[in-house]
Amino acid sequence: MAEQEHLLIAALPPNSDYYTYLTLIEYNLSPENIPILHKVLQDEKLTTNIGWDLVHLLVPFLPESEACLLDIARLGNPREVILKVTESLRLIEHEEDAVGLTDSMDALAGATTDSKEKAESSTYPLKSAPTASGASSSGSAQMVELPPPLPLGVSHFNALLSMLAILHPRIRTKAPSKFLSVTLQAILASFSGAQSHREEMVLAIVKCVKEMVGVKRPALPSRKSSGMLTSRSTASATRAPAADPEGTIESSADVDDGEREMQDRLLQSFVTHVVEEYLLGLPSDDDVPGMAWCSRIMEKLHSERTIPDKQTLAGRFQAEGRLQRRIDAVGQLVTLAQDLKLSDDTLLAAATTVEKVAAAGSATQDEDDPPDSAGDIPLSRIGSILIYTAKQVAGILYDSGKLSESQPFAIFPDHQELLKHCLASVDQGSGALGTEPEPLIDAVLALGHILLERNAMGEPATDEQFNEYLQVTALLSSNCPSPNLRGHAHYLTSTILRSHPDDNVKLAFIRDTLEHCPFENLKVSAVGWVKGETVEANPPTSPGTGGQGHQHGADVEETPKSVFATPLALDSLAPYLFPSLQAELVTAPLHDAWMNFQTNISFYLTSLNFLYLLLSARHLHQSLGIKDLWTNSDVAGSFLQPLRDAGKRFKEAMEDGGKLEEERTDELLAELGLLDETIERVTNAVRFLNET
Template sequence: MADPAKAIEAIREARPPATDRFTYLTIVEANLSPEVLPTLNEVLQDASLTQEIGWDLVFNLVNLPGSEACLETIARLGNPREVILKVLETLELLEEQEGYDADVEDEADNKATQTVSADKKFIALMGMLAILHKRIKTKYPSRFLAQSLQTVYGAYVPNEERTAAVINLVYSLSKQKRPPLPSRKSSVNVANPDLEGDASKNAPDPEADAAEKVDEKEEQLQQRLLLSFATCVLEGYANGNDMAWAARLVEFLNPYKIVTGRKTLMAKFREDKGLAARDDIVGKLVALIEDLGLESCTKGFVNHLTEGPLHSEPLTGAEDLSSPNEIALSTGGCVCLLAYWVFSLTVFDARHPQPNLHIFPEHYAMLDKLLQDDAHTQIQKSTGTVEALVAIGLWLHSNNLISSEKATPISKPVTSVDDPTSDYMRYIHLVTLIALFHPQIHVRNAASTLAGVVLHSDPSDEDRLRVLYDLLENCTFASLKARAVAWLREEIIARSKEETQSAFNTPQALETVQYVVFPNLDFLEETSSTVEVAEYLAGNAAFHMQAVNFGLFLWGEKESKETEANKGWAHVLPDNMEATVRGRWFDPLLAAVDRVLKREGEEKEEIELGPVEGAELRLLRLRMEDLDGAGGFTVKK
């Protein structure tokens, strides 16, 4: 590195006209270091010089610590068109530059580069764009803005610092109704040189067309672009950060189910500064979106979510659009906005629009729209959007918004288990896909909760029976089959209080599903490989555990069956069900569990049970022992 004193002298003495601008630019680049930045900023106060060389310094300066003042000067005095292009180019190189920085980590000559994080570079560039776009005077500024927003979103990483920076950018460029909301103590704040600096220092656009004035339509285009961008950012942030909207709604709506002594997600988001910052950032994004014009849940907004096409990259090609109505909003971002509205209405008692929609047909249409093509991939890549869908469904059910009068779900009497499915079955199928494939366990649990409550809301007991049979017969996931058994039990309990006969307070339900709840397991005794038996049990332990619990529920202890506290369930049991269940399911299952736990079998290879699988099988064995003497079941201890 050159001596700082000599570098400062060179930058001062070589200023044009002492050298031409190309030579001077070379001298400046050769002598750049944090120490020379104050001197360079003085030199850059010459607007004519900065218009000639400023844009060429952006990439090198953004990598130097302490260069914010120089970058702001370039943004205020440089040619805005040229500087914007350089800023966008630098944004596109951010990811590549991060990789370069990692490779040269141990090189002494690159220490200055290492001290500037990618987030700080991004923040500095956002501050420049806010100033630059205000300086451009052209007939079609929306074309510049569309290109910038696309590039910004391509470089966006959904953390608090970058999100705060893009919020600042949009507030600066929008016709906002109010200043940014004050921050909570947990919030992350980033500099906004456009609002904090002196706009009177801005140089005029040297390429401005004085004869042209931006018309109202052009301003509408810019506002719509900013709104579209903000919905994209909201979707990106929700997908990149666990917001726990659905799980917190479950806790809020069902406080009696909270395990005593366990810290709730509600408490964690209140007390943890990092989690509180997420709520704060999303709150600011939503306020920004509302200020940009999306402040009510109109019929058109609902139609966008239910009937319109799926827009995942609405900014692509936006620079060629001539009407604000042609600029789409992010579908996922709008879903997240809707989820935040209903979540904050409920949990924070906030003032947000109360949507006029129902589970049928609107929420069902949203689920179908987002999950109809390759649900597994959609759930994995859009975790926040999918959780938002679950949160909306939970809120709708909690407010008894099941079906609109104009859209009563299909619900036909069951004549066979192969009858065409109802809207309820298709809806529950989509929700259970979330319960299976979402990476966050609390979202899977919330989705299971939603599927269960919607199932119980189906007005047709025949339809509910069809749904349960379908899950138990065709689902290959033990955890979901276990939930179906739990829902069956809930149905029997709930309908037992009804005076009108139904499938669930008569033997009809169990006559239909007993062979899928308690399937024939004779094949386990016929399987010679103990390893194969162990694999089957490990994969289906959750389902069989729930079936054992269901057996205890149905038969219980003989002496307590007719007590006032437990009148028993004899009225829902088909004739001779105990004996047939014991023969086809209980005895083979018990024998298989004992065989695996004792490492018995014809094969000599050792069975490697993991700690979880082993614990599950031992617990299953203990629960089967609890059936000793209940309903004729006998277990040898």
């Protein structure tokens, strides 16, 4: 059939009215007819009248219908088409799409074992394509790498954003922010519902926003292995768009400053919310929390601390494609934030302004109630601090480990304010702190590490402020499920604690932790803090120094003695370091005693090892009053003996027919054996008290 006889050509207006012609398209639309429709849509008048009604008909035919959709974006009424595109964005069902993709991938994995079919179904199949210079000549084909097929929902999302990138610059109205607000909310809502391939969606978002605002800088090149390849280009996308048929102004330059400021703020707010949604949605498998910023900056700045022959997280981010894709996506978004002129001061102000955010609503506020001014548009609090941290980390990871010295940001009071606003409040209960998304905890801790490396401590206004900061980081070191993050939180807590110049403040915090903290691993840390302060305050005396110091004592001003160099510190901590355990482990019912023992075994072993140090280090005996401590606190009777009796009690109960027989494992028996050995070492070291 000749093309002119095709129904979609023969029935063109004025041979039929627009409504009738639209109905013909709806009932005759098929993949075979899409090329004809593409030609028909080059008529600007026709596309202006029917284009917006075609959007919902063409989206299911993607990717074949992409050229037609771009025709509609270029020539249709932009105000009407934008409404249809945003409606289509919200209708994308990513969850079902993700399930379907998983099923198809599983089916593919278990299909045939034929080598040829396996090769053709690989992630990046090699296909033949004509070379640019020899499309019509014989033997001019070349092998090209094609990206894997995207899930249907992601393909729809990317195509619709390509339309929006064309539509928004076409609008000529005095208040384009009303259309922009609706669009950005729809994009964010659709992105939030996606379960996979978020990196490809991030790339589409970045390209769309840059085209909307006219950013000339090209998008950062993504790694070939990441799969973040651009969609196929079409001729329609390169043709000049039509004018706004309902335009009320000549050009975008006629928009007043207040309206332009509101558009800028909408885009800034949007990118902060996208960053929050993307980063907090990252899976934290294999103990890779989000971007693993903490580990990567520590590996960069302190390579001597890495374990030889063990792969570092920095190495994993270089070698593993899924982690490379994260770097690509975050890099694209941070660059976009810079293009949108999001300054560090603005980001930090947004991260610590909870009241303003709560009063103004969120980025997904009611579309029927658009903002009246730029001041009504809040940035994402979490997204802002994530962008700020990403910029600071990038300066270390990708700038030869350079640390900026010009930042006015410090641990006190700035980082403490971030802890208050970005993490669960301690007032809400200690159980909530540490359960936040791991990428957020990693970012907040990474910023703390950077400030330590810059020696940007600041100064706490009060001892209470100092203790509040340590309380948060210490609870993170205990509550956080990620061993990686617990270790970084512990390092931050220990370093900040030891930085305080007043030993009495340190002692008070340690005592409070030992007395009131319900978490065994945090009490273990507290014992480590006591040990560190004690060893540092009481170095072994070199031969001859004592006499020399006495000789010049009248001429040299003596340094005030640390509280950890006196018996006071250990005397005040003894009831918590070496508690009375008779009631808990010996006289309590067997199962209750066993539960207590299992919960606190690490603490018991740590305290025993510290006790062994105090007994065997003879130079500590007199200055710290260790003999009096041993006698007055009844360490042997109330702490050591109950542990010895409890170990014997549990081993007997684990024998055949005993009440704890089912609990017996090689690991537990080894743990009980270690307890016996440690108690024996401490008991043997008591003799050193009589030698001083």
